[in-house]
Amino acid sequence: MTASSKVAIRGRLAERMAQIANKAAVPPQAQAPTQTPPPQQAAAPVAAAPAPTTPAPQPAPQAAKAKSEKKKTPPTGSWMDRLKAEHQSLVRKLHERVLDASREQLFFVPTKDPQALSTLTIDSPNRAFGHDYRPVPCQVFDWALAQVAEDLSEFTFVDYGAGKGRAMLLAAEHPFAAVAGVEFAAELHDNAEMNIAQYPRSSMRCRNVECVLADAVEVGPPDGASVHFFFNPFAREVFAEVLNNIVMAYRMTPRRLYLILVDPVAADLVEASGVFARVEPSQIDEFKLKLLSPHTVAVYRSLA
Numbered sequence: 001m002t003a004s005s006k007v008a009i010r011g012r013l014a015e016r017m018a019q020i021a022n023k024a025a026v027p028p029q030a031q032a033p034t035q036t037p038p039p040q041q042a043a044a045p046v047a048a049a050p051a052p053t054t055p056a057p058q059p060a061p062q063a064a065k066a067k068s069e070k071k072k073t074p075p076t077g078s079w080m081d082r083l084k085a086e087h088q089s090l091v092r093k094l095h096e097r098v099l100d101a102s103r104e105q106l107f108f109v110p111t112k113d114p115q116a117l118s119t120l121t122i123d124s125p126n127r128a129f130g131h132d133y134r135p136v137p138c139q140v141f142d143w144a145l146a147q148v149a150e151d152l153s154e155f156t157f158v159d160y161g162a163g164k165g166r167a168m169l170l171a172a173e174h175p176f177a178a179v180a181g182v183e184f185a186a187e188l189h190d191n192a193e194m195n196i197a198q199y200p201r202s203s204m205r206c207r208n209v210e211c212v213l214a215d216a217v218e219v220g221p222p223d224g225a226s227v228h229f230f231f232n233p234f235a236r237e238v239f240a241e242v243l244n245n246i247v248m249a250y251r252m253t254p255r256r257l258y259l260i261l262v263d264p265v266a267a268d269l270v271e272a273s274g275v276f277a278r279v280e281p282s283q284i285d286e287f288k289l290k291l292l293s294p295h296t297v298a299v300y301r302s303l304a
Contacts, residue, residue, distance in 0.1 A: 095137035108198035161233020165192030181211035254304035276300035
């Protein structure tokens with residue numbers, strides 16, 4: 001693709017995002033979220049115990065065995081890692097089987113099952129940097145969004161890697177001015193559109209919801225205040241480009257922006273941008289996220 005073609009595409013997509021943000025409350029068609037890898041397994045216990053080198057006097061066989069077993073106590077980090085992994089697994093099942101169940105029933109196309117990108121149609125040079133689709137737990141989304149202490153009617157919500165539309169429609173339960181999604185896998189985008197079309201309007205406080213089929217690096221942020229949501233949809237290389245688009249738009253026109261990162265891969269880039277500061281959650285939200293979330297959440301607010 002030539003440089004001029006790329007600029008033209010980016011211009012059209014930026015114009016489309018602006019149209020979504022500026023549209024009156026018109027119901028939509030949609031897109032869907034792309035998502036991340038599983039938790040790391042805990043490290044196995046490390047066996048210790050070198051044999052004593054002093055030759056005399058030799059202890060009795062049973063005494064020597066007891067002494068050796070005493071030395072084989074695993075290091076603290078080993079059982080702590082295992083305990084953390086088991087807790088994370090239990091919490092994930094709690095969300096999937098219990099906490100998400102009632103809202104999952106609202107989707108026309110089920111959103112709860114992961115899907116590998118290798119099974120999807122993707123026309124993008126960044127395919128190799130995308131992560132498999134996973135849905136964000138509904139309660140984790142709510143706890144993260146609670147850190148945006150603003151009048152949401154003045155904000156546009158943007159989901160990068162919108163997958164089957166779960167995060168978009170959870171956002172639409174709040175009074176955002178508009179909800180937009182960006183998805184580069186054709187099948188996921190189609191699923192998101194069906195979910196947006198069929199989602200119960202009685203549950204939607206924002207009905208200006210739309211998804212675009214596009215690569216996230218080609219889409220600039222909307223004008224005005226906005227909340228940008230990332231459930232680890234792509235690798236650090238792509239996130240850096242998307243973040244650069246957001247930062248450049250902010251420097252041209254400073255305004256209030258939020259980044260919500262779930263399982264962030266490049267929070268250091270956000271902190272080094274000079275544009276965003278970390279939002280500290282309330283004590284109760286911090287407690288929920290630490291004890292009941294299977295994912296790490298970081299929320300940032302622009303300095304303006």
